[in-house]
Amino acid sequence: MSVTRSLRCIGLAAATLAGSVALARTGATGVTGAAGADVAYPSRPITMVVPQAPGGGVDLLARLVMHRLASALGQPVVIENRAGAGGLIGTRYVARAASDGYTLLLTSPSHNINAVLHQKAGYDALGDFTPVALLARGPxxxxxxxxxxxxxxxxxxxxxxxxxxxxxxxxxxxxxxxxxxxxxxxxxxxxxxxxxxxxxxxxxxxxxxxxxxxxxxxxxxxxxxxxxxxxxxxxxxxxxxxxxxxxxxxxxxxVLPGYEGTTWYGILAPAGLPQPIVDRLSGQIARLLQEPGMEQSMVQLGAQMSYANPQDFGDLLAAQTILWRQVIEAANVRPAD
CATH class of the missing domain: 3.40.190.10 (Periplasmic binding protein-like II)
Structure with missing residues (x-):
């Protein structure tokens, strides 16, 4: 598949995702385990890792969203900036964390780009993570x-x-x-x-x-x-x-049909996160994004609210990995020394 055709596919996916707030596909309030018993999640603070220094776009969006998520979940959500190596350090940390819902990652296209660009990235952009929710896009x-x-x-x-x-x-x-x-x-x-x-x-x-x-x-x-x-x-x-x-x-x-290059902001968890926890997180995020003033607050940060549920967000991540691999290989891009 050519880069130009890939761009058209990504554009179609973006148009679909931008208009979807699929609340019906996400959990409501409690979390129910496989045996039907209620799971007390969360029962302690959650760490949201931002692989950037404080003040960047991902960091500012995290701080906008996370205090509302903490209120919805009834537990603190602590922002932890683990910057360095273009986002690799924080991303590796989350990839190796426990799959219990208490360590999350708020990331952007660098997640996929780094995994393709660096032979020793230290993580698989798809296999090492569970998609939770897409929050927004930025032009x-x-x-x-x-x-x-x-x-x-x-x-x-x-x-x-x-x-x-x-x-x-x-x-x-x-x-x-x-x-x-x-x-x-x-x-x-x-x-x-x-x-x-x-x-x-x-x-x-x-x-x-x-x-x-x-x-x-x-x-x-x-x-x-x-x-x-x-x-x-x-x-x-x-x-x-x-x-x-x-x-x-x-x-x-x-002028260039199919060209699209919007950044995105989304939440991931380590691979293997139990589905009830995924549903609990994604459902609460979908709801908080509909709260009054949230869309305008995102616009002030340069982002446009664009929720996607875990399945659709995962599809986007897979498409992005294909796209960036094609772009990087076609242009023979090499990481900076």
Whole structure:
């Protein structure tokens, strides 16, 4: 299956998941074991591991959701930041934890990307985890310096085809999500934009604003202030259609059908988590996402609420692993030293 065809499949899956809040498929209040007896879960605090430093997108979303989950479950949910190695450290920790529902992981596409990119990732993105719930998605945007010759996605593609390898785009590092968005763009548009890695999002964004490079893929919330101030030009968002966060910016898919590159945020548990506990967690998460003010709070963090139950979330994870493997192998992406 080609990368472009995979992009279309992911886009179809995203459209299905975005509209589903399947409460009927999740548990209600208590947890019932296989023998029919009530299981006292949770009976002690739950640890939610975030494989990022405090203040990142995953961390902020975790703090928004977890205090509501604690209230619903009647036990504290403690955020534990285990950052390092691009998310590998925290993810490995959860993969090796007990399958009892007291250690969870709130993660993003780096979960699948790292497992493909690193030969010694230390975990299997699918086999070592139990999907619990997808919480939200977050759009990215392709931005250009205001003086860059191409003023639209179509013009960029035409220019890039005339000058293969001569137009640079920045990212936060080799194998990062926004690096791979660029490689997906290359494959879909049949062009060769030149990747320039930076050490962080601030440096990559500053390089485009300052005119050192003409392009980059950025999170839409982070880029919007620069776009509104005229310091960056938005060429297109990575969502399948227009984004509610910026409905005036066209999607890249309007020129490249099937292109989609939204980040996602979801909760996983170690493999083998008993189904009654999965149902209990997923059901409470589905309910808390419908609480008044939750959707607006997510929008303020740059995320769009998009619940998916464990089965659908697992399908998304499997599709993402296939997609990122194809992108990484086709572009011969190697992890940073």
């Amino acid at each position: 990215f945007v392709l931005v250009a310096h205001p003086d860059f010759e191409a003023k639209s996605t179509a013009e960029l593609i035409a220019l890039a085809r005339k000058n293969p390898g001569g137009i640079a785009y920045g990212s936060v590092g080799a194998g990062s999500f926004n690096h791979l968005l660029g490689e997906m763009f290359n494959a879909a548009a049949q062009v060769k934009l030149q990747h320039v890695p930076y050490k962080g999002s601030a440096q990559a964004a500053s390089a485009v604003v300052g005119g050192q490079i003409p392009l980059s893929f950025n999170s839409l919330p982070g880029a919007l202030p620069f776009i509104r101030a005229g310091r960056l030009r938005a060429l297109g968002v990575t969502t399948p259609g227009v984004s509610r966060l910026a409905p005036d910016i066209p999607p890249l898919s309007s």
